[in-house]
Amino acid sequence: MSEVQICKTCIYDEHVPAIKFDAEGVCNYCRQVEQLKVDFSTGQPEGEQVLMSIIEQIKKDGKGKKYDCVIGVSGGTDSSYLLIKALEWGLRPLAVHYDNTWNSAIATENIRKVTSALKIDLYTHVLDNRESEDLFRSFLFAGVPEFDASTDIGFVQVIRSTAAKFGVKYILEGHSFVAEGVSPMGKNYFDGKYIKDIHKKYGRLKKLRTYPNMTFFQFMKWALVYRQKFIRPLWYLDYSKEQARELLIERTGWQYYGGHHLENRSAAFLHTYYNPVKFNIDNRNWTLSADVRAGKMSQEDALEIYRQPVIADPELINYVRKRLNLTEQDLTDIVQGEKRTFRDFKTYKKRFERLRPLFKILVKAKLVPTSFYLKYCFPLDDAK
Template sequence: MNEIQICSRCIYDSRVPLIHFNEQGVCNYCLQTDQLAKDYGILDGSGEAKLQEILRQIKRDGKGRQYDCVVGVSGGVDSSFMLHKAIEWGLRPLAVHYDNTWNSAIATENIKKMLGPLNVDLYTYVVDNKEVDDIFSAFFRSGVPELDASTDLALAEVLYRAADKYKVKYILEGHSFMTEGIAPLGSFYFDGKYIKSIHKKFGKMRLKTYPLMDFISFMKWVLVKRIKKIRPYWYINYSKEDARAFLENKYGWQYYGGHHLENRLVAFNHSYYLPKKFGVDLRNLSLAAAARTGKISRAEALRLYAEPPHLEEGLVEYFKNRLHINEDEFNSIMSGEKKTFKDYPTYKPLFELLRPLFYVLAKANLVPMSFYIKYTSKTGM
């Protein structure tokens, strides 16, 4: 059996998809992060000037309108701090929330704690709980790892819809490749066709309220409406730890126990489903990033990663009861065949074909650069 090699800088090891190491034992994902930091001006500080110019453009384009940008909010650290920064930068944001009806009480309260003091309006889209549960149930029965993919895609669609409704041309996203990295190539994937195909095969009811983003709507938002996605944290030295402390002190914001655990479905996915069925622990994304950037030592990151993920008491039973899955079926699915997006129809071949177009769109901030890196690469999946 081959010995598992661990990156000499972060905690990714040779089991990570498409990983390789240079002569110093540094993995390609660390090198990719270094290159992005250079490209976006984090290393030499030029990113701050680039961001300020983007912010000036947002203000110019939003002049005379009720809002000049939209910010997706979940009650988590990154989106909450992004809302604060938007106001600090002098923007007029509309907060947008996609409610998949699995929110934790803490997350809901965190959103309220931010909106009042900042005097920011909230646009909420609430999906029918029976529909969204049918999608989650379908994905669970399909045997793929992307249990919460429908939430991520629906949020993106709702952000576009809100922006279009209020004639806003900019969406601010609270993602940082420095604190979260970019998920290893080939690990996870989702698109509208993927969600639709799995639901068609394993779902039981017609979807009427779920905001599916298919290829046509995606192209409408980026090519016709030309709504741009801006990730301000890509241009600055953003610290999730400092942001959390700031939010707690200023707004009484409350921590929910771990990365992405503000939503109970996502918490089940990260804390139980992925580790138990696929042997995947997504804490390696943030812990590797923390070690890579020196926020914590590599040894400390490895120690934390060796500890079991935080699992909310009663969460597994809540999942089974809400989706009406009995114990025998649950155990059968958990021990059953492991499948991937390659087993179901997706837009992936089309995205690969249109790779040159998406490069242009990424450079124009019409799609995230991470989308171009992961979704259009033939070797990346």
């Protein structure tokens, strides 16, 4: 039996969707990170200079307005740290939070602590409990890996609509491709049409009145009509999550919640139980690979951690089951049932691919995120 091929510079192996290895044994995801570092001069003086010029433009365009940018916050490390940096750069941010009603107590308290300590205004959109539960139930019964997709889409729609409401053109996001890694293509796809189709097929509520879904028309409206620029400052900087946490604790009393995405119960359920059990998807390889690439951990140590099984909190599983009105047998049937992907439902994927030349232009103008272009605008025929 032949050995499984593993990338020379991370821990992604041949089972990762859409992976390719070059002559040096390095995977396409590591090469993508290398290219992004070049494109954004990440951690280099040139990168910081580019970012500072963007910051100055934000200040210029925001003159006379109460806020010159909006920052989406979750209570996690990156977005909370970005609030501190925004003030250091002389910006006047409005913090925006999408509450899917599944926040951990730590996350909710972190948002309060950080915005209060920094004296930053907070705008929150709270989803109706019934709608939240109906969306999550729908994705479970659809049998797809993207259980928490409605949160990701809803968050972006709230951020963009709030920016429009306050006449703000710049959206800053606390994401670092160096620290968080690169999610494999093909297993983590979602868009507004996907969410609408799944809810139509499996939802119990006829209409979602408070859920902020993002249609293709709205997505293009934010980019082409409102000209909202999507900026990820951490892509330019030498960023350390560990140092960010220390600063947050010192400055605001912020508290660490135990791991990537664990600040929200729905995300924690997805990463620690649903995806590992039903799909054998263990997303720890994202951050572990990032640590190996960055030299923070040896490949051997990362693989040793990755070989240890993911252990979900029984209380969390019970919480999800009860909240979604599922019996133990219901949940067992779901995780043992048919596995589906986004290809089994209606999406905008083919449309995004056809419009790739347009989106390439919009990426250069910073009107859509680079990550969107890389993940959504290319065919994924080999990733099924």
